[in-house]
Every structure is written in structure tokens, then in C-alpha cells.
Amino acid sequence: MADTTLDVREIPPADRHPKIHDAFAELERGETLTLINDHEPKPLFYEMQAEVDEFDADGYAVDHRGENEYVATFPKK
Known part of the structure; x- marks a missing residue:
């Protein structure tokens, strides 16, 4: 199994969620x-929890690593 990392800080805000959903859909x-x-x-x-059945909300975690840097994990069931 391979995990995927996506840095969205340079992506325009309006384009982030679609890109994230696409990357999540490609996961096994x-x-x-x-x-x-x-x-x-x-x-x-909250969006993933409500709309994506394969999202493992119990396994979600977020780490605030510094100014303007949050690292969150979105596991797939």
C-alpha cells in the first residue's frame, strides 16, 4: 500500500476541495x-464525513506543525 501526500498551500482555495476529492478517490x-x-x-x-462513505473519520488526525502548516491524514476504509 502506498500513501499519498498532497500539499495544497499553493493551490487556489476554490480548486482545493475538488483536487483533494480526486486524490482521495484514487486511493486503495x-x-x-x-x-x-x-x-x-x-x-x-466535515464535508468528507458527510459525503464520502469510504472516509474513515475515526482515523482522521491533524497536526499543527507551524505557522501556515497543518498536516492532516484522511484514511480510506
């Missing part, structure tokens, strides 16, 4: 999308 079961963002992706968490 049991893999994880690691997202590097400039803010805590709580709205994305």
Missing part, C-alpha cells in the same frame, strides 16, 4: 491521503 482501501494545508481543514473533514 486502507491507504491514507496526507494533506498539507495552510489552515486546519475542519470544514473538509
Whole structure:
């Protein structure tokens, strides 16, 4: 299994969620999308929780590593 890392800090905000959803859809079961963002992706968490059955919300984690750097993991069931 290979995990995927996506740094969205340089992507325009309006384009981020579609790109993230596409990357998540490409994952195999049991893999994880690691997202590097400039803010805590709580709205994305709620969106994924409500709309994506394969998202393992219990395995979600976020780490605030510094100014403008949040690293979140989005596991796929």
C-alpha cells in the first residue's frame, strides 16, 4: 500500500476541495491521503464525513506543525 501526500498551500482555495476529492478517490482501501494545508481543514473533514462513505473519520488526525502548516491524514476504509 502506498500513501499519498498532497500539499495544497499553493493551490487556489476554490480548486482545493475538488483536487483533494480526486486524490482521495484514487486511493486503495486502507491507504491514507496526507494533506498539507495552510489552515486546519475542519470544514473538509466535515464535508468528507458527510459525503464520502469510504472516509474513515475515526482515523482522521491533524497536526499543527507551524505557522501556515497543518498536516492532516484522511484514511480510506
